[in-house]
Every structure is written in C-alpha cells, then in structure tokens.
Amino acid sequence: MPVTTTERETSAPLTVKEHDTGHVCRLLAHVPLLEGLAPEELARFARGVREQHVDKGDVLFHRGDPCHGFHLVLCGQIKLAFTSAEGQEKVIEIMRPGQSFGEAVMFMEKPYFVMAQALTESRLLHIAKSVVFEEMDRDPTFCRRIIAGLSQRLHHLIADVETYSLLSGRERIVGYLLREEESSGEPGLCGRVSIRLPTSKGTIASRLNLTQEHFSRILHELAEAGLIVVEGRTIHIPDIERLRTTSARY
Numbered sequence: 001m002p003v004t005t006t007e008r009e010t011s012a013p014l015t016v017k018e019h020d021t022g023h024v025c026r027l028l029a030h031v032p033l034l035e036g037l038a039p040e041e042l043a044r045f046a047r048g049v050r051e052q053h054v055d056k057g058d059v060l061f062h063r064g065d066p067c068h069g070f071h072l073v074l075c076g077q078i079k080l081a082f083t084s085a086e087g088q089e090k091v092i093e094i095m096r097p098g099q100s101f102g103e104a105v106m107f108m109e110k111p112y113f114v115m116a117q118a119l120t121e122s123r124l125l126h127i128a129k130s131v132v133f134e135e136m137d138r139d140p141t142f143c144r145r146i147i148a149g150l151s152q153r154l155h156h157l158i159a160d161v162e163t164y165s166l167l168s169g170r171e172r173i174v175g176y177l178l179r180e181e182e183s184s185g186e187p188g189l190c191g192r193v194s195i196r197l198p199t200s201k202g203t204i205a206s207r208l209n210l211t212q213e214h215f216s217r218i219l220h221e222l223a224e225a226g227l228i229v230v231e232g233r234t235i236h237i238p239d240i241e242r243l244r245t246t247s248a249r250y
Contacts, residue, residue, distance in 0.1 A: 021046045027125060031072050031100055033149050037142075044135065048128030053121075060116040060124075067112055069128040070102035071095075076122025077198060080114045081206070091206035094119065094199060104150060106132070119199045164209045172208045173218050174246060177228070177235060193240040197233040 025042040028034050078095040092114055095101050105112055106129045136143050180195045205215035222228045227243050229236040237243055
C-alpha cells in the first residue's frame with residue numbers, strides 16, 4: 001500500500017527552518033496566487049510553509065482527508081484522481097512544476113474530494129491555510145487575486161467538460177499531442193517533432209476520459225495514417241503541420 005506523506009511527516013516533520021526563509025520566499029514568488037507580493041508579505045507566508053519530498057507512488061492525501069492548506073509543485077508530477085469502490089480510477093488533472101492545487105477545497109473548509117499521488121519523485125511546498133486567511137483579512141487586493149485565480153481554474157474545468165462532451169477520442173488525443181508540443185518550450189516548430197509523454201499512457205487516457213484500450217487503438221490508427229510513430233512513451237510526429245491541419249478539419 002502506498003505510503004502517505006502524512007504518515008511520513010509524523011516521524012520526520014519537514015518544516016522550514018528560519019535560516020531557509022529567504023530560499024522559501026524566492027520559491028513562493030513563483031506561486032500564481034502570491035505573484036507580485038512584496039518581500040515582507042512573502043516572509044509572512046514563509047512562516048506557514050512546509051517543504052515535502054515524495055517518492056513515486058506516494059500519496060499526499062486521500063479523498064476525505066482534512067485540508068489544511070494548498071500545495072505548489074516545485075519539481076515532479078502529481079496526479080489528482082477519483083477512485084471508485086471497484087478500484088476504477090479517473091484522473092482529473094496532472095499537476096506539473098509551477099502549478100498549485102487544493103486552493104478551492106481550502107477555502108471551502110471541506111475535506112479533499114480527490115486523492116493526490118506522485119507520478120514521479122517530486123518536491124512540493126505546502127502553504128498553510130492560516131497564513132492565507134490572515135493575508136485575505138489584511139489585503140483586499142489579495143482577495144481579488146485569489147478570486148481571479150479560482151475563476152481561471154473554473155474556466156479550465158468548463159473547457160474540459162466541453163472537450164469530453166463534444167470532441168471525439170481522436171480529436172482529444174490529437175489536441176493533447178499538440179498542447180504537449182506547444183508546452184515543450186519550442187512552440188510553433190515545423191517538420192518532424194518528437195514528444196515524450198510525461199506519464200504512462202493509461203494515466204493520460206484517464207485524463208482524456210478514454211479507456212486505455214481506446215487510447216491505444218487511436219494511437220495505432222494515427223500511426224497507420226502516417227501522422228505519428230509510437231516508440232514507447234515517445235511519440236514522433238513526422239510532420240507537425242500536417243497534424244495541426246488534421247486537427248483543424250475536425
């Protein structure tokens with residue numbers, strides 16, 4: 001059974017020491033909700049920060065666990081998912097470096113309604129809700145920033161529902177590959193492009209609301225059409241512009 005970070009912290013707390021405050025403040029400056037805050041404001045948040053190191057497969061929290069703050073991913077990947085009583089899993093999101101999660105549940109002051117598990121060895125910051133609430137009481141501008149951030153997250157979820165409801169499995173996969181290419185740091189490339197899938201095909205299939213069998217079948221169809229070449233978790237695209245054109249036709 002995967003070890004939870006809660007169990008690990010019971011024997012070895014990972015609190016930030018005073019001499020690490022400057023380092024933590026530099027990390028906090030990249031949190032979307034905290035971007036633009038003055039150094040003294042970030043220092044107040046640093047008091048409520050805990051650094052977490054988790055191994056692949058470790059569970060940060062289960063559905064129903066109490067929420068005491070939100071997380072920022074520094075490195076690695078974290079999967080947010082539902083698990084049915086029969087053990088079937090639906091991946092809601094795959095969080096990557098620079099992304100945060102748990103804010104909405106924290107503000108609702110309710111237990112987590114999903115589970116979070118490390119897909120790779122990861123490092124995170126946990127920011128206590130007490131310091132967030134204190135800053136909200138102190139600064140109305142910070143409250144507006146939070147509302148904007150949560151509104152953006154809601155817009156993203158609505159876009160997900162639209163994708164699942166209106167797009168075919170083929171369109172979802174092609175769209176996913178194009179988004180991965182755009183986020184690779186070299187968007188707009190022409191000609192041959194290779195994409196390394198960030199996690200297993202089964203996890204990506206669940207994220208796209210597809211079965212693993214359906215996902216694999218569509219990859220096979222795209223390969224037969226000469227649009228991609230599958231080599232394990234690496235997807236070679238012989239002509240990225242042709243794939244973009246294919247996507248635009250649907």
